[in-house]
Amino acid sequence: MPLDPQAQAVLSTMAAMPAPDFTTLRAADYRAALAAMPAFAPGDAIAAQRDLTIDGAAGPLKARLYRPEEGTARLPLVVYFHGGGFVVCGLDSHDNICRSLARRAGALVLSVDYRLAPEAPFPAAADDAVAAVRWAGAYAAALGADPGKLAVAGDSAGGNLAAVACQQLRGSGIALRHQLLLYPYLDCTAAATGAASYQACGEGYFLGAAELAWYRAQYLPDPADAADVRASPLCQRDLSGLPPATILTAEYDPLRDQGEAYGARLARAEVSATICRWPGQFHGFISMHGMIDAAGEALDMAAAALRRAFAAGSGAARQEAA
Numbered sequence: 001m002p003l004d005p006q007a008q009a010v011l012s013t014m015a016a017m018p019a020p021d022f023t024t025l026r027a028a029d030y031r032a033a034l035a036a037m038p039a040f041a042p043g044d045a046i047a048a049q050r051d052l053t054i055d056g057a058a059g060p061l062k063a064r065l066y067r068p069e070e071g072t073a074r075l076p077l078v079v080y081f082h083g084g085g086f087v088v089c090g091l092d093s094h095d096n097i098c099r100s101l102a103r104r105a106g107a108l109v110l111s112v113d114y115r116l117a118p119e120a121p122f123p124a125a126a127d128d129a130v131a132a133v134r135w136a137g138a139y140a141a142a143l144g145a146d147p148g149k150l151a152v153a154g155d156s157a158g159g160n161l162a163a164v165a166c167q168q169l170r171g172s173g174i175a176l177r178h179q180l181l182l183y184p185y186l187d188c189t190a191a192a193t194g195a196a197s198y199q200a201c202g203e204g205y206f207l208g209a210a211e212l213a214w215y216r217a218q219y220l221p222d223p224a225d226a227a228d229v230r231a232s233p234l235c236q237r238d239l240s241g242l243p244p245a246t247i248l249t250a251e252y253d254p255l256r257d258q259g260e261a262y263g264a265r266l267a268r269a270e271v272s273a274t275i276c277r278w279p280g281q282f283h284g285f286i287s288m289h290g291m292i293d294a295a296g297e298a299l300d301m302a303a304a305a306l307r308r309a310f311a312a313g314s315g316a317a318r319q320e321a322a
Contacts, residue, residue, distance in 0.1 A: 001280050002280065004280035014206070020211075022210045027087050027117070027118055030087070040289045041289035041290030041291075042099065042289070043097065043103075043289060044100045044102075046069075047069050049099070051065075051091075054110075054112070054136075056115065057127035057128050057130070058127070058128075061112060061114060063091075064113075065110050066102040066108065066110075067144070074145055076151065077110060077143065077145035077150050078109045079133050079162075080098050080153045081112055081152070081161040082094040082111065082155065083154070083158045083159070083185075085156070085157050085219070086117050086157045090113050100303075101302065101303055104302075104304075109153075110132075114129060117218040118218040122225050123231070126161060126164045126168075130165050133152060133169060137150060137174040151177050151179065152176060152179050154184070155182035156255070162181060166242050167236055167242065177244075178245070179243050179246075183250050183253055183284070184259050186234040186261075186262050187258045188216050188219070192258055193209065197254055197256035205253065205254070205282040206282040206284055207284060209254060234258055234262050239265055239266050241271075242271050244271060244309060245262075245271065247275045248302060249275070249276070250283055251280055252280075253283040263275035274305065286302075
């Protein structure tokens with residue numbers, strides 16, 4: 001379908017702004033520019049949030065815990081990894097998504113401030129993601145969570161890290177109920193650039209091919225690392241025994257095809273996989289509360305998937321394309 005009118009309005013506004021030059025851009029400058037942009041709507045009201053420190057792979061990491069409601073009942077716990085190409089964004093940029101997921105899923109959400117490239121290149125972020133999930137499994141009860149109801153989630157590069165954590169922790173004894181992947185970035189190899197969605201949506205739809213190439217160069221200074229499954233979880237040959245997945249993609253997203261390919265491969269490996277392509281939207285739309293109505297609708301769907309996973313622990317394998 002055509003671009004959603006609200007999505008088109010956002011793109012039109014962006015087109016009037018100076019575009020970054022990714023041939024000379026420094027990570028610190030891009031972070032500063034993004035931080036100076038107006039914030040999106042704050043997300044749902046929740047009972048409480050607090051900043052804390054958790055164990056990363058090479059030292060302490062900042063994190064933020066969101067509690068949707070008052071009370072002493074042990075709630076499910078979702079470990080969330082923010083997007084940003086492994087280079088930008090953090091706890092504040094994705095605060096609205098985490099607040100809304102916590103409220104709508106009825107779960108605690110632990111947002112993790114993993115190390116960013118280029119200061120900490122691959123595999124730092126992947127190692128931190130695995131360490132963070134291990135920490136959450138060990139300290140769930142201390143956080144007020146039900147240790148038996150743990151899931152991972154993430155958007156874009158954070159979806160990559162959520163998928164990597166599931167793969168790396170398979171058979172570790174940490175029982176993950178679900179993996180929620182929002183327009184995930186799952187393939188950093190050169191082959192990914194040949195996908196139909198990459199070719200059709202590589203320019204003019206918020207996230208472009210030039211930006212993706214810049215992210216890869218920051219995160220993977222050695223291009224040979226792109227084939228490592230900790231960088232490109234779509235390259236993992238054996239996907240059996242992984243947690244059930246919900247994968248949301250966007251119609252006008254260069255990463256659309258790799259997210260859907262991952263879901264299809266999970267289903268072939270007899271892992272429950274629900275895939276929903278969000279019509280008329282571009283990469284990153286779920287962050288845009290107050291500007292794009294579909295953001296709230298997608299969060300409702302994502303939260304419902306988490307609720308079902310926590311209620312049942314498993315589900316029948318299915319695929320959906322919308």
